[in-house]
Amino acid sequence: MTDRSLLMRLENVTKKFGGLIALRGVDLQITSGRVHGLLGANGAGKSTLIKIISGAYAATSGQIYWRGGAVSWSSPRDANDSGVATIHQHIPLVSTLSVLENVFLAAPGFWRQSLEMRERFDVICERVGYSLNPDALVGDLRIGARQMVAIFQALGSGADLIVMDEPTASLATEERELVYRAVRRLTQGENKAILFVSHFLDEIIALTDEVTVLRDGQAVLRAETKDLDESKIAEAIVGRRLAAMETTSQGRSLEQLKVLPELLELRELGSPGKLQPISLKLRAGEVLGIAGLLGSGRSELLHAIFGADADATGDVVLRGKTLRRSTSAAVKAGIALVPEDRMRQGLVPGFEIWRNTTLPALKGVSAAGVIPIELKERERALDAIQRLSIKAQSPDVPVMELSGGNAQKVTIAKWLYSNVDVFLLDEPTAGIDVGAKADILMLVRKLASEGKAVIVVSSEFEELIAACDRILVMRDGRCIAERSVASTSEHELILLASGHTVAQTAA
Ligand SMILES: Nc1ncnc2c1ncn2[C@@H]1O[C@H](COP(=O)(O)OP(=O)(O)OP(=O)(O)O)[C@@H](O)[C@H]1O
Ligand SMILES: [Mg+2]
Missing domain, CATH: 3.40.50.300 (P-loop containing nucleotide triphosphate hydrolases)
Structure with a gap:
């Protein structure tokens, strides 16, 4: 049937951010025609690994092989030209452009919107089994449809390896099904390889062929999905046995x-x-x-x-x-709203955690309600870091340096100290790992109490x-x-x- 060849191999990949070690000697193999699930707690290193694979970051040490040859891509462009397309955790679509323009953003002369592009667009709709209006403004789309635009974009470049960083995190059940269908068509029908990151253990079991689990930057489990079950994976993710979700x-x-x-x-x-x-x-x-x-x-x-x-x-x-x-x-x-689409509303990425957690509550930490007192703000942020187990070295870390799930916890923490x-x-709990989900639910109960x-x-x-x-x-x-x-x-x-x-x- 299909030819299963080794497309990519990572050998002993390490990544340091200053003193923080995000990845420690990770090995990974990606094979065409297969879905490889990548899992791990918030901050385990999944997105960092993906950024290295996609050429956005350089590894501190270690080697990547692509189709058997050693490569060192110096930009996402390089990786893309070689056949790796990546859908990042925070979808970087241009909301003021149309669906068609977004899908072919990187293609030369995309603004000409030639007939050829519309034809290619139709072909992608067909391949994925989902149709989108090419002329709709991306800003007007629901989050599920925007996720599909990102998938289309990855396909528009003709890649052989498609990397998806939590493509289903903010999607409802039916929207998730669309993504699964696209994934199956691409692997089974077109022999593409897919690296799929998710916190949903049920979909990892149902969708992937093999699994790698990262914990604190190390690959702690590598196995065929058929030999695993949800509790085995959960145990590898959190490093201990996890009780079934208690009714809090x-x-x-x-x-x-x-x-x-x-x-x-x-x-x-x-x-x-x-x-x-x-x-x-x-x-x-x-x-x-x-x-x-x-x-x-x-x-x-x-x-x-x-x-x-x-x-x-x-x-x-x-x-x-x-x-x-x-x-x-x-x-x-x-009244406080923590929206479904966190990145559209929510945080100031360049600000430290403490500045973000006190944004809505400046009054409470102000001398006479005017000048924020930094010390108190930092105390609150420290408290938030503990209460929500946010993985960060200190309240001074800018939110853009946090992992996706940890940044989400900050959007919730933001409201905890204001008069809500x-x-x-x-x-x-979208994008929150299995170990921390119960913490969030417990927090909800606590707020009620x-x-x-x-x-x-x-x-x-x-x-x-x-x-x-x-x-x-x-x-x-x-x-x-x-x-x-x-x-x-x-x-x-x-x-x-x-x-x-x-x-x-x-x-
Ligand atoms: N640009 C950066 N600068 C400094 N530290 C970073 C940077 N990017 C990530 N980190 C740190 O590296 C670690 C791994 O982060 P990463 O985003 O890879 O986690 P993740 O597994 O994708 O988590 P999540 O499930 O929350 O998305 C975290 O401690 C994070 O704070
Ligand atoms: Mg991530």
Whole structure:
């Protein structure tokens, strides 16, 4: 059938950033026609390894062989010309350009938008089994579609090795399926090699042929996927046995919730074409989960509550007061949104961790509310580093030097020290490793126990069950069911969210 040849071999690759050793003597082999899974905790060195493979960083020592010959690429261009295309963790697309322009950004004369490019674009759609409107503005696309643009871009260059750094981290289940399908077509149909980074163990098992696990910059496990299971991989990632995700919430019953004071009320909050009017009350100390698939309106609901949707109708009432419809009014009133798409909103990459964690809370650390006191800011950042187990040497590390998952933890930490009463968390564990996921869920419970109200959107219903008291299920922009955690199951939520009624399947 297909010819399985060794495309790339890494030998004893080490990478140092000053005194920090990000990779220690890593060996790796990549074969055509196969999907190679690369795993590891946040900060383990996955993205660093990928940047070396893609020519963005030079290794401090060690050797890369490409098709049998030693290479030392000095730029991503070199690697790309040799046949390596990389989709980085933070998709560097140009939001003001069209899909077509983005896909062929690197191609000479892309601005001419020749007929030939449209034809090549159609061919890529065909190959991947997904169609995109070439003329749509990338800035208008949902994150799942933007991920597909990045995949198209990698294919536009005709590479033989496609490196994907957490392509599914921010995607809903259905969007992930699109990526899997593309991956399978490319390996099985076209004999491409794929290096696939992910924190989702189930997809690693389902999608990859072989696996390498990095821990603290070392390759600690190398095996055929068929010889592994999720718990073996998890153990290699965290370096110890990991207990199954504990239910941190006892799942308070609706009766128990009634004694908590009311904090937030949505009165017929909706948005034309996106969100059917929803009314609900949220109590201080309550964790409300939103379960829903792609396009169910879950993020739209959070945006509407946060005043970020100018077309929204209805009211958001906090402690009896109707809020003006603006994000600044929401922040002022004590509502925080940690968005799904962290890099678009969120952090100032050049700033140190401490400067980022205190951005929204400058008042609290200011002398007379004016001049921030650096010492206090750094104390807070240190506290955040401990509470969220952020892997960083000190609060002075600029956020751009953090690994992706650790930077995400900073986006959450950012809000912990300001006067926030209502947290809106959109996929708070996206990109967070298996070892730290439970920490984030525990933090959610802790916030609730301090009297905050929390709304959590997650594609992982298991997590919602672990962290929430009550769960709303959304579908097609509508709230279609409400369950107390004690009275539902992951299975029921999946059925509800995907449009099956429970009665139907029971029959
Ligand atoms: N440009 C840089 N300067 C200094 N340190 C860096 C730089 N890039 C990465 N590091 C450090 O190298 C280590 C490995 O980071 P890397 O981004 O490779 O992790 P990762 O495995 O991709 O994690 P994640 O799952 O969070 O994306 C981390 O300690 C990180 O802070
Ligand atoms: Mg990374």
